[in-house]
Amino acid sequence: xxxxxxxxxxxxxxxxxxxxxxxxxxxxxxxxxxxxxxxxxxxxxxxxxxxxxxxxxxxxxxxxxxxxxxxxxxxxxxxxxxxxxxx
Numbered sequence: 001x002x003x004x005x006x007x008x009x010x011x012x013x014x015x016x017x018x019x020x021x022x023x024x025x026x027x028x029x030x031x032x033x034x035x036x037x038x039x040x041x042x043x044x045x046x047x048x049x050x051x052x053x054x055x056x057x058x059x060x061x062x063x064x065x066x067x068x069x070x071x072x073x074x075x076x077x078x079x080x081x082x083x084x085x086x087x
Contacts, residue, residue: 002021002030003019003020004018005019010075010077012054012077014077015077016034017078018078018083027080027082027084031062046066048064048065049066049073060080061078063077
């Protein structure tokens with residue numbers, strides 16, 4: 001079971017922690033499922049603008065920049081340390 005815990009994800013300090021993913025396929029799928037639950041259907045209600053890896057203090061984050069409410073862009077950070085570099 002994959003859990004997503006933490007804050008709103010708008011900053012690294014408030015990142016959403018992905019817990020229980022065995023690999024990047026499971027982890028990234030959980031991230032996109034979370035975004036759909038929160039913002040609605042991908043490519044209808046929000047669009048992915050970019051996705052990048054960020055690290056700080058030996059913690060790895062997936063930074064997703066999306067178009068969100070009112071066509072503004074939002075950065076959403078996921079702490080992916082638990083599954084990053086797993087097969």
